[in-house]
Amino acid sequence: xxxxxxxxxxxxxxxxxxxxxxxxxxxxxxxxxxxxxxxxxxxxxxxxxxxxxxxxxxxxxxxxxxxxxxxxxxxxxxxxxxxxxxxxxxxxxxxxxxxxxxxxxxxxxxxxxxx
Amino acid sequence: xxxxxxxxxxxxxxxxxxxxxxxxxxxxxxxxxxxxxxxxxxxxxxxxxxxxxxxxxxxxxxxxxxxxxxxxxxxxxxxxxxxxxxxxxxxxxxxxxxxxxxxxxxxxxxxxxxxxxxxxxxxxxxxxxxxxxxxxxxxxxxxxxxxxxxxxxxxxxxxxxxxxxxxxxxxxxxxxxxxxxxxxxxxxxxxxxxxxxxxxxxxxxxxxxxxxxxxxxxxxxxxxxxxxxxxxxxxxxxxxxxxxxxxxxxxx
Numbered sequence: 001x002x003x004x005x006x007x008x009x010x011x012x013x014x015x016x017x018x019x020x021x022x023x024x025x026x027x028x029x030x031x032x033x034x035x036x037x038x039x040x041x042x043x044x045x046x047x048x049x050x051x052x053x054x055x056x057x058x059x060x061x062x063x064x065x066x067x068x069x070x071x072x073x074x075x076x077x078x079x080x081x082x083x084x085x086x087x088x089x090x091x092x093x094x095x096x097x098x099x100x101x102x103x104x105x106x107x108x109x110x111x112x113x114x115x
Numbered sequence: 116x117x118x119x120x121x122x123x124x125x126x127x128x129x130x131x132x133x134x135x136x137x138x139x140x141x142x143x144x145x146x147x148x149x150x151x152x153x154x155x156x157x158x159x160x161x162x163x164x165x166x167x168x169x170x171x172x173x174x175x176x177x178x179x180x181x182x183x184x185x186x187x188x189x190x191x192x193x194x195x196x197x198x199x200x201x202x203x204x205x206x207x208x209x210x211x212x213x214x215x216x217x218x219x220x221x222x223x224x225x226x227x228x229x230x231x232x233x234x235x236x237x238x239x240x241x242x243x244x245x246x247x248x249x250x251x252x253x254x255x256x257x258x259x260x261x262x263x264x265x266x267x268x269x270x271x272x273x274x275x276x277x278x279x280x281x282x283x284x285x286x287x288x289x290x291x292x293x294x295x296x297x298x299x300x301x302x303x304x305x306x307x308x309x310x311x312x313x314x315x316x317x318x319x320x321x322x323x324x325x326x327x328x329x330x331x332x333x334x335x336x337x338x339x340x341x342x343x344x345x346x347x348x349x350x351x352x353x354x355x356x357x358x359x360x361x362x363x364x365x366x367x
Contacts, residue, residue, distance in 0.1 A: 002346065
Protein backbone atom coordinates (compact mmCIF):
# COMPACT_ATOMS: atom_id res chain seq x y z
CA UNK A 1 0.00 0.00 0.00
CA UNK A 2 1.00 3.58 -0.60
CA UNK A 3 0.43 4.47 3.06
CA UNK A 4 3.88 3.31 4.11
CA UNK A 5 5.39 5.77 1.65
CA UNK A 6 3.78 8.57 3.64
CA UNK A 7 5.69 7.72 6.83
CA UNK A 8 8.94 9.10 8.24
CA UNK A 9 10.85 6.30 6.57
CA UNK A 10 10.41 8.10 3.25
CA UNK A 11 11.09 11.77 3.96
CA UNK A 12 11.37 12.72 0.28
CA UNK A 13 8.76 10.42 -1.23
CA UNK A 14 6.29 11.42 1.47
CA UNK A 15 6.23 15.06 0.37
CA UNK A 16 6.25 14.28 -3.34
CA UNK A 17 3.50 11.69 -3.11
CA UNK A 18 1.29 13.77 -0.79
CA UNK A 19 1.31 16.57 -3.32
CA UNK A 20 0.16 14.19 -6.05
CA UNK A 21 -2.49 12.49 -3.90
CA UNK A 22 -3.98 15.82 -2.84
CA UNK A 23 -4.04 16.84 -6.50
CA UNK A 24 -6.00 13.69 -7.37
CA UNK A 25 -8.56 14.37 -4.63
CA UNK A 26 -9.00 17.95 -5.87
CA UNK A 27 -9.39 16.83 -9.48
CA UNK A 28 -12.05 14.27 -8.52
CA UNK A 29 -13.93 16.84 -6.43
CA UNK A 30 -13.93 19.43 -9.21
CA UNK A 31 -15.22 16.96 -11.80
CA UNK A 32 -17.96 15.71 -9.44
CA UNK A 33 -18.91 19.27 -8.55
CA UNK A 34 -19.21 20.27 -12.21
CA UNK A 35 -21.28 17.17 -13.01
CA UNK A 36 -23.54 17.82 -10.02
CA UNK A 37 -23.99 21.45 -11.03
CA UNK A 38 -24.84 20.42 -14.60
CA UNK A 39 -27.46 17.96 -13.39
CA UNK A 40 -29.03 20.07 -10.64
CA UNK A 41 -28.53 23.55 -12.15
CA UNK A 42 -29.54 25.56 -9.08
CA UNK A 43 -31.22 28.74 -10.33
CA UNK A 44 -32.16 30.75 -7.26
CA UNK A 45 -31.07 31.20 -3.65
CA UNK A 46 -33.30 28.40 -2.34
CA UNK A 47 -31.95 25.92 -4.91
CA UNK A 48 -28.35 26.88 -4.13
CA UNK A 49 -29.05 26.58 -0.42
CA UNK A 50 -30.52 23.12 -0.90
CA UNK A 51 -27.50 22.19 -3.01
CA UNK A 52 -24.84 23.21 -0.49
CA UNK A 53 -26.68 22.23 2.70
CA UNK A 54 -26.30 18.42 2.87
CA UNK A 55 -23.62 17.21 5.25
CA UNK A 56 -21.89 15.17 2.51
CA UNK A 57 -21.45 18.31 0.42
CA UNK A 58 -19.95 20.21 3.34
CA UNK A 59 -17.62 17.35 4.25
CA UNK A 60 -16.52 16.84 0.65
CA UNK A 61 -15.90 20.55 0.24
CA UNK A 62 -13.98 20.63 3.49
CA UNK A 63 -11.88 17.70 2.27
CA UNK A 64 -11.27 19.57 -0.98
CA UNK A 65 -10.03 22.67 0.82
CA UNK A 66 -7.91 20.63 3.23
CA UNK A 67 -6.25 19.03 0.22
CA UNK A 68 -5.87 22.41 -1.45
CA UNK A 69 -4.13 23.88 1.61
CA UNK A 70 -1.90 20.84 2.02
CA UNK A 71 -1.03 21.00 -1.67
CA UNK A 72 -0.27 24.70 -1.34
CA UNK A 73 1.79 24.09 1.79
CA UNK A 74 3.92 21.49 0.00
CA UNK A 75 4.33 23.72 -3.05
CA UNK A 76 5.38 26.76 -1.03
CA UNK A 77 7.74 24.61 1.05
CA UNK A 78 9.33 23.47 -2.23
CA UNK A 79 9.73 27.04 -3.46
CA UNK A 80 11.27 28.08 -0.13
CA UNK A 81 13.70 25.14 -0.28
CA UNK A 82 14.75 26.28 -3.75
CA UNK A 83 15.09 30.01 -3.16
CA UNK A 84 15.52 30.80 0.55
CA UNK A 85 18.83 29.55 1.87
CA UNK A 86 18.86 31.38 5.19
CA UNK A 87 17.40 28.75 7.53
CA UNK A 88 15.99 31.28 10.04
CA UNK A 89 14.32 33.38 7.34
CA UNK A 90 12.95 30.22 5.74
CA UNK A 91 11.48 29.08 9.07
CA UNK A 92 9.77 32.46 9.54
CA UNK A 93 8.35 32.46 6.01
CA UNK A 94 7.19 28.89 6.46
CA UNK A 95 5.51 29.84 9.72
CA UNK A 96 3.73 32.77 8.05
CA UNK A 97 2.40 30.38 5.40
CA UNK A 98 1.34 27.88 8.07
CA UNK A 99 -0.57 30.54 10.00
CA UNK A 100 -2.25 31.88 6.85
CA UNK A 101 -3.34 28.39 5.75
CA UNK A 102 -4.67 27.53 9.21
CA UNK A 103 -6.68 30.78 9.25
CA UNK A 104 -8.05 29.95 5.80
CA UNK A 105 -9.05 26.52 7.04
CA UNK A 106 -10.97 27.94 10.01
CA UNK A 107 -12.54 30.51 7.71
CA UNK A 108 -13.68 27.77 5.33
CA UNK A 109 -15.17 25.75 8.20
CA UNK A 110 -16.95 28.90 9.40
CA UNK A 111 -18.34 29.57 5.92
CA UNK A 112 -19.39 25.97 5.27
CA UNK A 113 -21.25 25.59 8.54
CA UNK A 114 -22.93 28.97 8.39
CA UNK A 115 -24.77 28.72 5.11
CA UNK B 116 37.09 30.85 -49.99
CA UNK B 117 37.53 32.26 -46.55
CA UNK B 118 34.33 33.15 -44.73
CA UNK B 119 34.16 35.71 -41.94
CA UNK B 120 32.27 34.84 -38.79
CA UNK B 121 31.64 36.84 -35.64
CA UNK B 122 32.04 35.44 -32.13
CA UNK B 123 31.60 36.89 -28.67
CA UNK B 124 33.48 34.79 -26.14
CA UNK B 125 33.46 34.89 -22.33
CA UNK B 126 36.92 35.64 -21.05
CA UNK B 127 38.10 35.38 -17.48
CA UNK B 128 41.55 34.76 -16.14
CA UNK B 129 41.30 35.00 -12.33
CA UNK B 130 45.04 35.75 -12.05
CA UNK B 131 44.76 38.90 -14.15
CA UNK B 132 41.12 39.96 -14.58
CA UNK B 133 39.08 41.51 -11.83
CA UNK B 134 35.85 40.67 -13.63
CA UNK B 135 34.85 38.44 -16.52
CA UNK B 136 34.26 40.20 -19.85
CA UNK B 137 33.09 39.31 -23.36
CA UNK B 138 35.67 39.48 -26.13
CA UNK B 139 34.65 39.85 -29.77
CA UNK B 140 36.37 37.93 -32.53
CA UNK B 141 35.88 38.36 -36.27
CA UNK B 142 37.53 35.30 -37.72
CA UNK B 143 38.23 34.15 -41.28
CA UNK B 144 37.19 30.51 -41.53
CA UNK B 145 38.52 27.94 -43.98
CA UNK B 146 36.34 25.54 -45.96
CA UNK B 147 37.21 22.64 -43.67
CA UNK B 148 35.91 24.54 -40.62
CA UNK B 149 32.49 22.95 -40.31
CA UNK B 150 31.94 22.66 -36.57
CA UNK B 151 32.07 25.21 -33.78
CA UNK B 152 35.14 23.51 -32.34
CA UNK B 153 36.98 24.07 -35.64
CA UNK B 154 36.21 27.78 -35.36
CA UNK B 155 37.40 27.86 -31.74
CA UNK B 156 40.68 26.24 -32.75
CA UNK B 157 40.93 28.84 -35.54
CA UNK B 158 40.39 31.59 -32.93
CA UNK B 159 43.07 30.01 -30.77
CA UNK B 160 45.54 30.29 -33.67
CA UNK B 161 45.09 34.07 -33.49
CA UNK B 162 44.75 34.37 -29.73
CA UNK B 163 46.36 31.52 -27.85
CA UNK B 164 45.34 32.92 -24.47
CA UNK B 165 41.81 31.55 -24.98
CA UNK B 166 41.30 28.45 -22.84
CA UNK B 167 38.91 25.62 -23.53
CA UNK B 168 38.73 21.86 -23.06
CA UNK B 169 38.62 19.52 -26.03
CA UNK B 170 39.65 16.00 -26.78
CA UNK B 171 37.94 13.57 -29.14
CA UNK B 172 36.33 16.30 -31.37
CA UNK B 173 33.47 13.92 -32.26
CA UNK B 174 30.97 14.11 -29.40
CA UNK B 175 32.21 11.13 -27.42
CA UNK B 176 34.42 12.54 -24.67
CA UNK B 177 32.17 15.37 -23.49
CA UNK B 178 35.11 17.75 -22.84
CA UNK B 179 34.03 20.73 -24.93
CA UNK B 180 30.58 21.27 -23.49
CA UNK B 181 29.80 24.98 -23.23
CA UNK B 182 26.96 27.44 -23.41
CA UNK B 183 26.41 28.21 -27.11
CA UNK B 184 24.05 31.11 -27.88
CA UNK B 185 22.39 30.52 -24.53
CA UNK B 186 22.02 26.75 -24.80
CA UNK B 187 24.41 24.12 -23.47
CA UNK B 188 25.95 21.83 -26.06
CA UNK B 189 29.12 20.29 -27.41
CA UNK B 190 31.19 22.58 -29.62
CA UNK B 191 32.50 19.64 -31.66
CA UNK B 192 29.08 18.49 -32.90
CA UNK B 193 27.49 21.91 -33.28
CA UNK B 194 27.43 22.98 -36.94
CA UNK B 195 28.63 26.52 -37.62
CA UNK B 196 25.95 26.86 -40.32
CA UNK B 197 23.22 26.40 -37.67
CA UNK B 198 24.47 29.26 -35.49
CA UNK B 199 23.24 32.83 -35.42
CA UNK B 200 25.92 35.53 -35.38
CA UNK B 201 27.56 36.77 -33.32
CA UNK B 202 27.94 33.36 -31.73
CA UNK B 203 27.90 33.98 -27.97
CA UNK B 204 30.04 31.45 -26.11
CA UNK B 205 30.05 31.17 -22.33
CA UNK B 206 31.18 28.51 -19.89
CA UNK B 207 28.47 26.17 -18.64
CA UNK B 208 26.40 27.98 -15.99
CA UNK B 209 26.21 26.97 -12.33
CA UNK B 210 29.81 25.82 -11.90
CA UNK B 211 32.88 27.84 -10.86
CA UNK B 212 34.95 29.13 -13.80
CA UNK B 213 38.61 28.14 -13.76
CA UNK B 214 39.45 30.17 -16.83
CA UNK B 215 37.54 31.34 -19.93
CA UNK B 216 35.37 28.40 -21.07
CA UNK B 217 36.85 25.91 -18.59
CA UNK B 218 34.71 25.15 -15.54
CA UNK B 219 35.48 23.27 -12.34
CA UNK B 220 33.40 20.08 -12.53
CA UNK B 221 34.32 18.76 -9.06
CA UNK B 222 30.78 19.23 -7.73
CA UNK B 223 29.32 17.46 -10.76
CA UNK B 224 31.55 14.43 -10.32
CA UNK B 225 31.02 14.34 -6.55
CA UNK B 226 27.31 13.91 -7.22
CA UNK B 227 28.11 11.31 -9.85
CA UNK B 228 30.26 9.37 -7.35
CA UNK B 229 27.58 9.64 -4.68
CA UNK B 230 25.21 7.37 -6.64
CA UNK B 231 27.89 4.62 -6.79
CA UNK B 232 28.08 4.45 -10.58
CA UNK B 233 29.43 0.92 -10.74
CA UNK B 234 28.02 -2.59 -10.60
CA UNK B 235 27.49 -3.94 -7.09
CA UNK B 236 27.26 -7.71 -7.12
CA UNK B 237 28.38 -9.89 -4.22
CA UNK B 238 28.17 -13.24 -6.02
CA UNK B 239 31.50 -14.90 -6.78
CA UNK B 240 32.93 -13.83 -10.14
CA UNK B 241 31.94 -16.20 -12.93
CA UNK B 242 34.67 -17.66 -15.14
CA UNK B 243 33.87 -15.42 -18.09
CA UNK B 244 31.38 -12.64 -17.52
CA UNK B 245 28.05 -11.88 -15.87
CA UNK B 246 25.47 -12.72 -18.49
CA UNK B 247 22.42 -10.70 -19.29
CA UNK B 248 19.46 -11.45 -21.55
CA UNK B 249 19.03 -9.14 -24.58
CA UNK B 250 15.80 -7.87 -23.00
CA UNK B 251 17.58 -6.94 -19.76
CA UNK B 252 20.40 -5.36 -21.70
CA UNK B 253 17.89 -3.27 -23.66
CA UNK B 254 16.76 -1.65 -20.40
CA UNK B 255 20.09 0.20 -20.26
CA UNK B 256 19.60 1.80 -23.68
CA UNK B 257 19.19 5.53 -23.52
CA UNK B 258 21.22 5.72 -20.31
CA UNK B 259 24.58 4.03 -20.83
CA UNK B 260 25.27 6.40 -23.75
CA UNK B 261 25.73 9.33 -21.34
CA UNK B 262 29.17 10.90 -21.78
CA UNK B 263 29.03 12.99 -18.57
CA UNK B 264 29.60 16.26 -20.39
CA UNK B 265 27.53 18.06 -17.75
CA UNK B 266 25.33 19.94 -20.23
CA UNK B 267 22.11 18.72 -18.58
CA UNK B 268 23.08 19.24 -14.95
CA UNK B 269 24.44 22.75 -15.53
CA UNK B 270 21.31 23.79 -17.41
CA UNK B 271 19.05 22.59 -14.59
CA UNK B 272 17.66 25.40 -12.39
CA UNK B 273 17.22 22.94 -9.51
CA UNK B 274 20.97 22.33 -9.67
CA UNK B 275 21.68 26.08 -9.76
CA UNK B 276 19.54 26.53 -6.64
CA UNK B 277 20.86 23.57 -4.64
CA UNK B 278 24.16 22.56 -6.29
CA UNK B 279 25.46 20.97 -3.10
CA UNK B 280 22.37 18.85 -2.40
CA UNK B 281 20.56 18.00 -5.65
CA UNK B 282 22.32 15.19 -7.51
CA UNK B 283 21.33 16.58 -10.90
CA UNK B 284 20.02 14.89 -14.04
CA UNK B 285 23.31 13.28 -15.12
CA UNK B 286 23.94 11.70 -11.72
CA UNK B 287 20.33 10.57 -11.35
CA UNK B 288 20.31 8.99 -14.80
CA UNK B 289 23.41 6.99 -13.85
CA UNK B 290 21.68 5.99 -10.60
CA UNK B 291 18.77 4.71 -12.67
CA UNK B 292 21.15 3.01 -15.10
CA UNK B 293 22.48 0.81 -12.27
CA UNK B 294 19.08 0.40 -10.63
CA UNK B 295 17.79 -1.02 -13.92
CA UNK B 296 20.82 -3.29 -14.44
CA UNK B 297 19.75 -6.93 -13.98
CA UNK B 298 23.26 -7.81 -12.72
CA UNK B 299 23.20 -5.24 -9.92
CA UNK B 300 22.19 -6.39 -6.42
CA UNK B 301 22.05 -3.06 -4.59
CA UNK B 302 18.74 -1.72 -5.90
CA UNK B 303 17.33 -1.27 -2.39
CA UNK B 304 20.37 0.69 -1.17
CA UNK B 305 20.40 2.78 -4.32
CA UNK B 306 16.76 3.74 -3.87
CA UNK B 307 17.35 4.52 -0.20
CA UNK B 308 20.40 6.59 -1.12
CA UNK B 309 18.10 8.97 -3.03
CA UNK B 310 15.49 9.20 -0.29
CA UNK B 311 15.73 12.65 1.18
CA UNK B 312 13.86 15.79 0.13
CA UNK B 313 16.85 17.10 -1.85
CA UNK B 314 18.88 14.47 -3.69
CA UNK B 315 16.12 13.33 -6.06
CA UNK B 316 13.01 15.34 -5.24
CA UNK B 317 14.39 18.78 -6.16
CA UNK B 318 13.59 17.77 -9.75
CA UNK B 319 10.53 19.78 -10.79
CA UNK B 320 10.31 18.43 -14.36
CA UNK B 321 11.68 21.64 -15.85
CA UNK B 322 12.99 19.51 -18.74
CA UNK B 323 16.04 21.66 -19.58
CA UNK B 324 18.07 18.45 -19.31
CA UNK B 325 16.09 16.80 -22.11
CA UNK B 326 16.25 19.97 -24.19
CA UNK B 327 20.04 20.29 -24.13
CA UNK B 328 21.38 16.71 -24.04
CA UNK B 329 23.81 16.47 -26.97
CA UNK B 330 23.31 12.68 -27.05
CA UNK B 331 19.50 13.09 -27.20
CA UNK B 332 18.98 11.20 -23.94
CA UNK B 333 16.12 11.73 -21.49
CA UNK B 334 17.28 12.16 -17.88
CA UNK B 335 13.79 13.28 -16.90
CA UNK B 336 12.34 9.87 -17.82
CA UNK B 337 15.08 8.22 -15.76
CA UNK B 338 14.19 10.37 -12.74
CA UNK B 339 10.48 9.55 -13.16
CA UNK B 340 11.41 5.87 -13.36
CA UNK B 341 13.22 6.04 -10.01
CA UNK B 342 10.10 7.53 -8.40
CA UNK B 343 7.89 4.87 -10.01
CA UNK B 344 10.22 2.13 -8.79
CA UNK B 345 10.07 3.44 -5.22
CA UNK B 346 6.28 3.14 -5.35
CA UNK B 347 6.41 -0.30 -6.92
CA UNK B 348 8.90 -1.56 -4.31
CA UNK B 349 6.66 -0.31 -1.53
CA UNK B 350 3.72 -2.18 -3.05
CA UNK B 351 5.76 -5.37 -3.43
CA UNK B 352 7.07 -5.27 0.13
CA UNK B 353 3.52 -5.14 1.49
CA UNK B 354 2.36 -7.92 -0.85
CA UNK B 355 4.72 -10.28 0.97
CA UNK B 356 3.69 -9.23 4.46
CA UNK B 357 0.62 -10.54 6.30
CA UNK B 358 -2.21 -8.09 5.73
CA UNK B 359 -3.23 -6.00 8.71
CA UNK B 360 -6.97 -5.68 8.98
CA UNK B 361 -9.01 -3.12 10.85
CA UNK B 362 -12.74 -3.89 11.07
CA UNK B 363 -12.28 -6.29 8.16
CA UNK B 364 -10.75 -3.58 5.95
CA UNK B 365 -7.23 -3.97 4.58
CA UNK B 366 -5.22 -1.08 6.01
CA UNK B 367 -1.51 -1.89 5.61
